Amino acid sequence: MSAAEGHGGEHHAAAEAAGGEPGPIEVRYCGGCNPAIDRVAVAAAVAEAMTADTAAEAMTATAANARSRTGGDAPRTLFLSGCRRACASGHRLRVEHKGAIVVAGEHVDALPTGVERIPETVVRSLVKRVDGPGGARGGRATGSRKSKE
Amino acid sequence: MALKTPEEYIQSIADLGLRIYIFGEEVEDYTDHPIIRPSLNCLATTYELAGMPEYQDLMLATSHLSGEKVNRFAHIHQSTEDLVKKVKMQRLLGQKTGSCFQRCVGMDALNAVYSVTYETDQAKGTAYHRRFRDYVRFVQDNDLTVDGAMTDPKGDRSLPPHKQTDPDMYVHVVERRDDGIVVRGAKAHQTGACNSHEVLVMPTIAMREGDEDYAVCFSTPANAEGIFYIYGRQSCDTRKLEGTELDVGNKRYGGQEALMVFEDVFVPWERVYMDGEIEFSGLLVERFAGYHRQSYGGCKVGVGDVLIGAAALAAEYNGVAKASHIKDKLVEMNHLNETLYSCGIACSAEGFCTAAGNYQSDLLLSNVCKQNITRFPYEITRLAEDIAGGLMVTMPSESDFSDEKLGPIVQKYFAGSCDAPTMDRMRVLRLIENLTLGTAAVGYRTESLHGAGSPQAQRVMIARQSNMDHKKEIAKALAGVGKELPKTCPGQQEIASVAH
Numbered sequence: 001m002s003a004a005e006g007h008g009g010e011h012h013a014a015a016e017a018a019g020g021e022p023g024p025i026e027v028r029y030c031g032g033c034n035p036a037i038d039r040v041a042v043a044a045a046v047a048e049a050m051t052a053d054t055a056a057e058a059m060t061a062t063a064a065n066a067r068s069r070t071g072g073d074a075p076r077t078l079f080l081s082g083c084r085r086a087c088a089s090g091h092r093l094r095v096e097h098k099g100a101i102v103v104a105g106e107h108v109d110a111l112p113t114g115v116e117r118i119p120e121t122v123v124r125s126l127v128k129r130v131d132g133p134g135g136a137r138g139g140r141a142t143g144s145r146k147s148k149e
Numbered sequence: 150m151a152l153k154t155p156e157e158y159i160q161s162i163a164d165l166g167l168r169i170y171i172f173g174e175e176v177e178d179y180t181d182h183p184i185i186r187p188s189l190n191c192l193a194t195t196y197e198l199a200g201m202p203e204y205q206d207l208m209l210a211t212s213h214l215s216g217e218k219v220n221r222f223a224h225i226h227q228s229t230e231d232l233v234k235k236v237k238m239q240r241l242l243g244q245k246t247g248s249c250f251q252r253c254v255g256m257d258a259l260n261a262v263y264s265v266t267y268e269t270d271q272a273k274g275t276a277y278h279r280r281f282r283d284y285v286r287f288v289q290d291n292d293l294t295v296d297g298a299m300t301d302p303k304g305d306r307s308l309p310p311h312k313q314t315d316p317d318m319y320v321h322v323v324e325r326r327d328d329g330i331v332v333r334g335a336k337a338h339q340t341g342a343c344n345s346h347e348v349l350v351m352p353t354i355a356m357r358e359g360d361e362d363y364a365v366c367f368s369t370p371a372n373a374e375g376i377f378y379i380y381g382r383q384s385c386d387t388r389k390l391e392g393t394e395l396d397v398g399n400k401r402y403g404g405q406e407a408l409m410v411f412e413d414v415f416v417p418w419e420r421v422y423m424d425g426e427i428e429f430s431g432l433l434v435e436r437f438a439g440y441h442r443q444s445y446g447g448c449k450v451g452v453g454d455v456l457i458g459a460a461a462l463a464a465e466y467n468g469v470a471k472a473s474h475i476k477d478k479l480v481e482m483n484h485l486n487e488t489l490y491s492c493g494i495a496c497s498a499e500g501f502c503t504a505a506g507n508y509q510s511d512l513l514l515s516n517v518c519k520q521n522i523t524r525f526p527y528e529i530t531r532l533a534e535d536i537a538g539g540l541m542v543t544m545p546s547e548s549d550f551s552d553e554k555l556g557p558i559v560q561k562y563f564a565g566s567c568d569a570p571t572m573d574r575m576r577v578l579r580l581i582e583n584l585t586l587g588t589a590a591v592g593y594r595t596e597s598l599h600g601a602g603s604p605q606a607q608r609v610m611i612a613r614q615s616n617m618d619h620k621k622e623i624a625k626a627l628a629g630v631g632k633e634l635p636k637t638c639p640g641q642q643e644i645a646s647v648a649h
Binding site for chain 2: 027028029030031032033034039040087088
């Protein structure tokens with residue numbers, strides 16, 4: 001179940017139980033009937049903006065219910081809608097779950113964001129949500145695999 | 150079973166060995182025929198987008214029969230959200246193809262027959278619904294394209310089917326056997342018939358006593374023995390035989406209509422979903438029409454998006470984009486187009502659950518949607534032609550632009566804004582021509598007028614559904630109809646006291 005369907009609490013609990021491991025990010029696209037932004041390009045730019053060693057594992061682009069490689073639901077979901085109608089997130093510009101980020105046209109989590117700044121805003125948001133406000137892990141949260149080795 | 154790729158789809162149509170006639174001759178390799186292939190490409194796009202994650206939220210749905218993801222064109226709508234997504238999917242496809250993409254009729258037929266077979270069984274004790282569920286499952290599992298075949302040639306419209314001079318003016322049963330029925334007749338204006346795996350035949354009008362043999366609904370493979378197709382001509386269709394790119398406007402995509410003839414076609418009972426139940430024929434027509442009139446609030450809007458974009462480009466390339474009247478015309482085009490979309494969304498959001506469990510679009514609003522569709526594309530095309538200018542219908546051919554001697558001359562004299570290459574300007578103008586009076590105008594204009602029923606048909610439905618009794622009651626309540634006036638009104642007492 002996706003956060004948009006009201007089961008985001010399960011994602012949140014899973015992330016905490018696993019010690020806050022960042023894990024893969026599920027991308028949920030809208031259907032693309034009114035694109036004010038290039039959703040695929042935004043998803044690719046977000047992946048690129050993350051550290052190289054985790055980008056390939058982190059992004060699983062699917063419009064259906066994706067499963068992470070850990071076998072459970074992805075703890076973080078990027079709802080990527082082409083316009084402010086926000087169909088991918090049930091017409092909500094913001095989803096009140098720790099693991100959910102909503103891009104809807106030129107908005108990130110309901111805040112107007114120019115298209116060129118969307119990827120960095122999404123990544124910054126992801127880092128903040130995994131590391132917490134103090135950035136306890138240091139560096140990007142998505143670099144956790146390598147930093148642990 | 151896995152969803153088909155577009156290549157698999159095209160090959161599967163080629164493998165059917167359909168009997169298709171065009172310009173008086175049977176076509177051997179119809180999937181590569183230059184007039185037919187653009188329409189096939191449209192259908193292929195419905196398969197292509199279903200395989201792309203960024204479109205799957207609209208293109209796919211979860212089957213209530215199998216639990217698997219299926220192409221939405223084979224889906225039985227389970228919610229108003231499904232109805233809304235249907236319209237959005239159609240808008241998306243209209244944008245991608247700039248054409249009638251033909252798969253909607255089958256989807257609408259599947260949903261209409263689904264609910265009507267259920268209700269027929271409930272009333273008559275027949276077994277149609279179980280058969281039809283099995284058929285839907287077959288279509289979904291094999292990711293098939295279904296042609297929804299409703300419109301009969303009809304002959305003398307003042308006479309019922311069984312009184313026609315030629316009994317074949319409506320498809321009808323000519324023989325009933327232990328193992329099935331034999332049917333004869335034809336279905337006209339069949340959109341996408343030659344690009345379909347299956348045909349789902351429905352009656353075209355409410356049948357009355359005496360018309361029992363005409364109250365027939367069945368499915369058949371598109372290549373069943375006895376079926377053949379006579380391809381319909383479209384405006385500017387032979388340009389597709391010239392091998393050009395510029396002159397056709399939209400090289401990749403196009404629509405298709407055909408006359409589908411049934412010469413004593415055998416249909417096994419397992420594929421029969423109505424046989425003589427005249428009381429339910431009208432309901433089937435009404436529900437199919439409701440769905441199909443809803444559809445236009447998506448598909449024509451998507452094509453409208455393309456035309457509006459082309460008009461805006463033409464304005465830029467002509468160097469008039471900043472003129473206030475041009476801006477206002479584009480605003481008007483968008484206003485009209487989004488009004489159509491609003492109707493498509495409204496009739497979807499206000500849909501209802503049938504006894505069978507699938508969702509039907511609101512019938513009043515579906516008919517309002519289609520009634521607007523019969524008018525607004527005409528105004529949108531008029532504004533597009535206004536903006537484009539007369540050159541769209543007078544410009545030279547691609548051969549002239551490619552000619553060593555003539556090319557530089559036509560490039561020089563047809564240059565527009567210095568920011569745009571002349572050829573880009575020509576391409577956009579040809580696209581507008583294609584949509585407003587070329588092959589795509591068949592789908593965008595005339596089909597907007599007559600598809601899913603001619604304008605008067607919607608007006609009949611609007612009249613029936615408008616709940617005039619309620620409207621009269623609320624007017625009466627506010628006007629005080631039926632109430633006695635007071636013996637002396639307060640104003641009269643005051644005047645009397647002042648006068649004295």
